[in-house]
Amino acid sequence: MIYVNNISFDYPASKKEKNRIFHGLSFSMSKGQFVSILGRSGCGKTTLANILAGYVQPLTGSVKINDVRVKKPGRNRIMVNQEHDLFDWMTVEKNISIVEKDPGVISRLLTLGKLERYANLYPAALSGGLKKRLSLVRALAANPDFIILDEPFSSLDPITKKELQIELGKLIALTGKTTLLVTHDIEEAMLLSDRLIVLGGNPAKIQLEIAISLPRPRKMSAKTRILFSKIRRKVLAYLLES
Secondary structure, three states: OEEEEEEEEEEEOOOOOEEEEEEEEEEEEOOOOEEEEEOOOOOOHHHHHHHHHOOOOOOEEEEEEOOEEOOOOOOOEEEEEOOOOOOOOOOHHHHHHOOOOOHHHHHHHHHHOOOHHHOOOOHHHOOHHHHHHHHHHHHHHOOOOEEEEEOOOOOOOHHHHHHHHHHHHHHHHHHOOEEEEEOOOHHHHHHHOOEEEEEEOOOEEEEEEEEOOOOOOOOHHHHHOHHHHHHHHHHHHHHHHO
């Protein structure tokens, strides 16, 4: 279980003043759950992801993973963001071997990520989509309890983005990893998640929580369901009014 309990965070607005990004934020995630965080730019989504990863500490409150308080980065969680995080001087296979030494497991991971034919190539020879796929597979290779995804597909073209959303959904469903996704993309969040959390206000608080009671992984056709249309309208209405 992951517990976020009453956390607050400030950013300096000037030498004398501070800007409170969010205040009194609390929620929990059960094992294997996929939760997406939505909200307008500047509401603290990435800051929240960094707190969960242990890169920064909240001003108040706490984050606990399996009853252990998060005070710094740890091996039980891993973060994948929109930046290029691969080792350019290592092949695809070697990038995975950094976190997994067993050749048999590496082979299975390459197959899982549809990367077998690229195993001996270097990141510079890969497309943006393949680089991101490798980042996701390497994150799974680390076998964390918790995966944090901060806008992982924001730099990709629309077609590649849709393809990787489907692949991500399959990978997470297959491995059963507890996952938090930070995204601006309502469609992406609905496709992948068990639950949506919408942040808003100043300082930001949880404004909406929406459960999506459909089995995962989902196909793109799920977006045409009446349930998704209702959720889309509800989230958009809030974001446009806030």
